[in-house]
Amino acid sequence: MENLLYWVGLAAVAVFALTGVLDAGRKNMDLVGVAMVGMATALGGGTVRDVLLQRPVFWLDDPIYLYVALATTLAVFIAARGLRLPPRLFLIPDAVGLALFTIVGTQIALVWQAPWLAASLMGVITGIVGGVVRDVLCNEVPLVFLRGELYASAAWAGALVLIGLQALGLSPVIAAWIGMAVILGLRLIAMAFRITLPTYSARK
Amino acid sequence: MENLLYWVGLAAVAVFALTGVLDAGRKNMDLVGVAMVGMATALGGGTVRDVLLQRPVFWLDDPIYLYVALATTLAVFIAARGLRLPPRLFLIPDAVGLALFTIVGTQIALVWQAPWLAASLMGVITGIVGGVVRDVLCNEVPLVFLRGELYASAAWAGALVLIGLQALGLSPVIAAWIGMAVILGLRLIAMAFRITLPTYSARK
Amino acid sequence: MENLLYWVGLAAVAVFALTGVLDAGRKNMDLVGVAMVGMATALGGGTVRDVLLQRPVFWLDDPIYLYVALATTLAVFIAARGLRLPPRLFLIPDAVGLALFTIVGTQIALVWQAPWLAASLMGVITGIVGGVVRDVLCNEVPLVFLRGELYASAAWAGALVLIGLQALGLSPVIAAWIGMAVILGLRLIAMAFRITLPTYSARK
Numbered sequence: 001m002e003n004l005l006y007w008v009g010l011a012a013v014a015v016f017a018l019t020g021v022l023d024a025g026r027k028n029m030d031l032v033g034v035a036m037v038g039m040a041t042a043l044g045g046g047t048v049r050d051v052l053l054q055r056p057v058f059w060l061d062d063p064i065y066l067y068v069a070l071a072t073t074l075a076v077f078i079a080a081r082g083l084r085l086p087p088r089l090f091l092i093p094d095a096v097g098l099a100l101f102t103i104v105g106t107q108i109a110l111v112w113q114a115p116w117l118a119a120s121l122m123g124v125i126t127g128i129v130g131g132v133v134r135d136v137l138c139n140e141v142p143l144v145f146l147r148g149e150l151y152a153s154a155a156w157a158g159a160l161v162l163i164g165l166q167a168l169g170l171s172p173v174i175a176a177w178i179g180m181a182v183i184l185g186l187r188l189i190a191m192a193f194r195i196t197l198p199t200y201s202a203r204k
Numbered sequence: 205m206e207n208l209l210y211w212v213g214l215a216a217v218a219v220f221a222l223t224g225v226l227d228a229g230r231k232n233m234d235l236v237g238v239a240m241v242g243m244a245t246a247l248g249g250g251t252v253r254d255v256l257l258q259r260p261v262f263w264l265d266d267p268i269y270l271y272v273a274l275a276t277t278l279a280v281f282i283a284a285r286g287l288r289l290p291p292r293l294f295l296i297p298d299a300v301g302l303a304l305f306t307i308v309g310t311q312i313a314l315v316w317q318a319p320w321l322a323a324s325l326m327g328v329i330t331g332i333v334g335g336v337v338r339d340v341l342c343n344e345v346p347l348v349f350l351r352g353e354l355y356a357s358a359a360w361a362g363a364l365v366l367i368g369l370q371a372l373g374l375s376p377v378i379a380a381w382i383g384m385a386v387i388l389g390l391r392l393i394a395m396a397f398r399i400t401l402p403t404y405s406a407r408k
Numbered sequence: 409m410e411n412l413l414y415w416v417g418l419a420a421v422a423v424f425a426l427t428g429v430l431d432a433g434r435k436n437m438d439l440v441g442v443a444m445v446g447m448a449t450a451l452g453g454g455t456v457r458d459v460l461l462q463r464p465v466f467w468l469d470d471p472i473y474l475y476v477a478l479a480t481t482l483a484v485f486i487a488a489r490g491l492r493l494p495p496r497l498f499l500i501p502d503a504v505g506l507a508l509f510t511i512v513g514t515q516i517a518l519v520w521q522a523p524w525l526a527a528s529l530m531g532v533i534t535g536i537v538g539g540v541v542r543d544v545l546c547n548e549v550p551l552v553f554l555r556g557e558l559y560a561s562a563a564w565a566g567a568l569v570l571i572g573l574q575a576l577g578l579s580p581v582i583a584a585w586i587g588m589a590v591i592l593g594l595r596l597i598a599m600a601f602r603i604t605l606p607t608y609s610a611r612k
Contacts, residue, residue, distance in 0.1 A: 005467065025608030032561040033553025034608050036536075039529075044492045049462070052251070052261050057460050063523035070525065077608060115267035117274065128240075137297075137540070145228065145237025153236040165340045195369070200238050200285055201231030243521050256455070256465050257504045319471035321478065325447075332444075336545070349432065349441025357440040402434030404485060 008078035008102065012097030017072040019043035019090060020134045023187075027138050037137050039066070040075035044133040045126040048132030049105050052122070053112050059191060062075050091191060099183035102127035102155040103176050106162050116163050128152050147199045150190035213308065214272050216301030221246035221276040223294060224338045225284075231342050235281060241341050242277030243270070243288050248337035249330040253309050257316050293304070295395060303387035306331035306359040307380050314376075320367050327363035332356050351403045354394035362387030410453075417512065418476050420505030425450035425480040428542045435546050439485060445545050446481035453534040454543040457513050459521060460530070461605050469530070498600060507591035509582050510535035510563040514570050524571050531567035536560050555607045558598035566591030 020041030024034045043059050043066070050057045059065040105126025109119035128151070132142040144151045162179030165173055189195065224245030228238045231290070248265050254261045263269040309330025313323035332348045332355070339346040348355045366383030370376055393399065428449030432442045451474070453468050458465045467473040513534025517527035536559070540550040552559045570587030574580055597603065 003235075004314055020610065027491050027553075028555050028607055029549075029553045030555045030561070030605035032564060032605060033550075033555075036532075036553060036560060051255055051459055052264065054260070054462070060460065060522055060526050063526055066523075066525050066529070069518050071567070076222070114264055117270050118264050118267055121270070124240075136340060136544060137550060137553070139343065139547065141231050141233075142237075142341060145231075145233045145240060147232050147234045147237075152240060153234070156236060165241070197234035197236060198285070200225065200281060201235050211442050255459055256468065258462070258464070318468055319474075321474050322468050322471055325474070330445075340544060343547065345435050345437075346441075346545060349435075349437045349444060349545070351438045351441075356444060357438070359439060401440060402436050403436055403440035404429065 008096065008100050010064065012100050013042045013068050014072040014128050015093040015097045017069045018076055019094060019131070021073050021076045022090075023055070023134050023138050023140075034077060035070060035073045036135060038076075039069045040137060041130045041134040041138055042069040042072070043130065045129040046105065047102055048129045049122050049126045050107065053109065053114070055108070055112070057082055057172065065125060092188070095184055095187040097192075098127045098151070098155055098187065099158060099180040101130075102159055102183055103162060105177045106159040106179070107172065107176060110163065110166070116167075120156060120159040120163055123162070124155045127155040147196055150186050150195060150197065152185035153197055154183050154190065157186055210405060211278055212300065212304050215266065215297065215404050217269055217272050217378045218276040219248045219297040219301045220334050221273045222280055223298060223335070227276050227338050227342050227344075239274060239277045239340060242280075243273045243387060244341060245334045245338040246273040246276070247334065249305055249333040249335075250309065252333045253312065253326050253330045256329070257313065257318070259312070259316070262274060262391075268297060296392070299388055299391040299395075302355070302359055302386040303362060304390065305334075306363055306387055307366060307383045310363040310383070311376065314367065314370070320371075324360060324363040324367055326327055328359045331359040337348070350366045351400055354390050354401065358387050358390035358394065363391055416504065416508050418472070419501065420508045421430045421473055421476050422480040423498060423501040423505045424538050425477045426484055427502060427539070429481050429484045429499075429541050431546050431548075435575060437575065440486060443478060443481045445542060446484075447477045447540040449538045450477040450480070451538065452508055453539075454513065454538040456537045457516065457530050457534045460533070461517065461522070463516070463520070500596070503595040503599075504593055505514045505567060506535045506559070506563055506595065507588040509538075510567055510591055511570055514567040514587070515580065515584060517576065518571065524575075528564060528567040528571055531570070532563045534562055535563040555604055558594050558605065559602060561592050561605055562594035565594055 001120050017038040020038035021034050023041075024037035029037065059069075102123040102125075106119055106123030108126075109122035114122060128144045131144050133146075135142040158179040161182045162175050165175035165178060170178075207362035221242040224242035225238050227245075233241065250262050250269075263273075308327075310323055310327030312330075313326035318326060335348050336346040339348075353381040362383040365377050365386045369379035370380060374382075426447040428446035429442050434443035437445065454466050464588075469479075492548075500593055510531040512531075514531030516534075517530035522530060536552045539552050543550040543552075566587040569590045570583050573583035573586060578586075
C-alpha cells in the first residue's frame with residue numbers, strides 16, 4: 001500500500017506539472033519559463049506544507065519528485081508543442097492527484113500533532129497551492145477559488161472525513177482510503193452534475 | 205494587559221478576515237474560495253513573519269486564531285451575502301488591527317534579537333502581508349503599496365518608534381502602547397486630512 | 409576573492425532593488441510601497457532559498473544587505489523621481505547580479521548536500537525569484553519566464569556547469585568563476601544576437 005501511494009503520488013506530480021505547462025503555454029513563456037511553472041505547480045503545495053510545518057522540504061529529501069516534474073514538463077513541451085489539448089482530458093487524473101495530495105498532507109500534519117482544523121487546512125494547502133501558484137505566476141485569479149465544480153471544497157471535505165474517522169478509532173490506512181474516495185467522488189459527481197457552491201455576490 | 209492584547213489580536217484577525225471576504229466576493233469566488241482568501245488575509249502576515257524567523261507558525265500553536273478567522277468568513281458570507289457594505293465602515297477596526305499586528309510582530313522580532321531595521325520590517329510584514337496576499341490572490345496590485353492615505357508607512361513609523369523608545373531605555377510595555385498610538389494616530393489623521401506620500405512618477 | 413564576492417553581491421542587491429523601484433514606479437505606488445517592492449526584489453531570491461533549505465535568512469543574519477537595499481530604493485526615489493531611465497541601462501549590472509546570485513545560491517545548496525538537480529534549482533531560485541516577486545507584486549506575468557533573451561535558462565546552464573565541474577574534481581572556486589562566466593556570457597551573447605528559446609505555443 002505504501003508502494004502504491006508512492007507511485008500514485010508520482011503520477012499526481014506528473015499531472016500537476018502537465019497542467020502548469022498547459023497554463024504557462026498560453027502566456028508566451030519560453031521553455032525554461034514553462035518548466036519553472038510546471039515544477040512550481042507540481043511541487044508548490046507540498047513545499048508550502050513542509051515550510052509551514054518546518055519539516056525538510058520533500059523534494060530536497062527525495063529528488064525523484066523533481067525528476068518526474070522536470071521530465072514531464074520537457075516531455076509535454078516536446079510532444080505537445082503547438083497542439084491544443086482539450087483541458088477536460090486531464091480532469092480525472094487531476095482529481096486523483098488532488099485526492100492523494102490532500103490525504104497525504106493531512107496525514108503528515110496529524111502525525112506532526114497539528115490541531116484538527118489546522119491539519120485539514122494543511123491537507124487542502126498540499127492539494128491546491130500548486131494550482132494557486134500556477135495561476136498567480138500566470139497572472140490569473142486562482143481557478144480553485146472561483147465558482148465552479150467543487151474542488152477545494154471536495155478536498156476539505158475529504159480531509160475532515162479522514163480526521164473524523166481517525167478520531168472515531170478507525171485505522172489511518174482505512175480512513176485514508178475513505179477520505180480519498182470522498183474527495184474523488186465529490187469531485188467527479190460535481191463535474192458530472194455541475195454542482196457548485198454559492199458565491200458571495202450571488203444576489204447582487 | 206497581555207489579556208487585552210490577546211483579545212484585540214483576535215479582533216484584528218476577524219477584521220482582516222472580513223476584508224478578505226469582501227475583496228474575494230468581488231471576484232466570483234465560491235464559499236470555500238472566499239474562506240481561503242479570508243483566512244490567508246487574516247493569518248498571512250504573522251505566518252510569513254514566523255517562517256522568516258523560523259519560529260513555530262502561530263496558528264499551528266494556538267488554533268483559536270484559525271477558528272476566529274474561519275468563523276468570521278462564514279458569518280460574513282451568510283450574513284452579508286449580496287449586500288454592498290461600505291468599505292469605509294471597516295477602516296477604523298482595520299487601523300486598530302494594523303497597529304496591533306505591527307507592534308506584536310516588531311516585539312517578537314526584537315525578542316528574537318533581530319537587528320533594528322530587520323525588526324521594524326518584521327513588524328511591517330506582520331501588519332501588511334495579509335493584505336498583500338489578499339490582493340495578489342484577487343489578481344490586483346496590492347492596495348497597501350499604492351498611493352493613498354499612509355498605511356505601510358504608518359506601520360513602519362510606529363515600529364521604529366517602538367524600537368527607538370526601547371533603545372532609549374523605556375519599558376517594552378509603554379513603548380508598545382506609544383508605538384500603537386503612533387500607527388493608529390498617523391493612519392486616522394492621514395485618512396481625515398487625505399495625507400499621502402509622494403509617488404515615484406509624480407512629475408511625469 | 410571572498411571579499412570581492414561580498415562586494416559584488418552587495419552591488420547585485422543594489423541593482424535588483426533598482427529594477428524593483430523602476431517597475432513599482434510605473435504602478436502609482438507611493439514611497440513606502442516602492443521601498444517594499446525594491447527590497448522584496450533585492451532580497452526575495454535568497455530569502456526563498458534560505459527558507460527552503462531551513463537556514464537562517466541571510467538578511468536577518470547580516471543586516472548590511474537590508475541597508476544597501478533600502479538606501480538604494482531611497483536614493484533612486486529621490487534622484488530619479490519622474491525621470492524616464494532607459495531600462496537597457498541596467499541590463500549589464502543585472503546580468504552580473506544574476507550570475508553572482510545564481511552561483512552563490514547553487515554553492516550554498518551544494519554545501520548543504522542538496523541533490524544536484526535540486527542544487528541547480530536553488531541557484532536559479534536565488535537568481536530569479538526576486539524578479540518574479542517584483543512582477544507578481546506589480547500584477548504582471550513574470551518577465552523572466554516570458555519569451556526573451558536567455559535569462560532563467562542562462563542561470564540554469566551556469567548552475568549546472570558549476571555542479572558538473574565540481575563533480576569532475578575541479579576546485580569550487582575555479583568552478584564558480586567558470587559558472588559565472590557561463591551565465592554572464594550566455595546572457596550578453598543572447599542579448600547581442602537576440603537569441604531566444606522556443607515557446608510552447610509557437611506553432612499555434
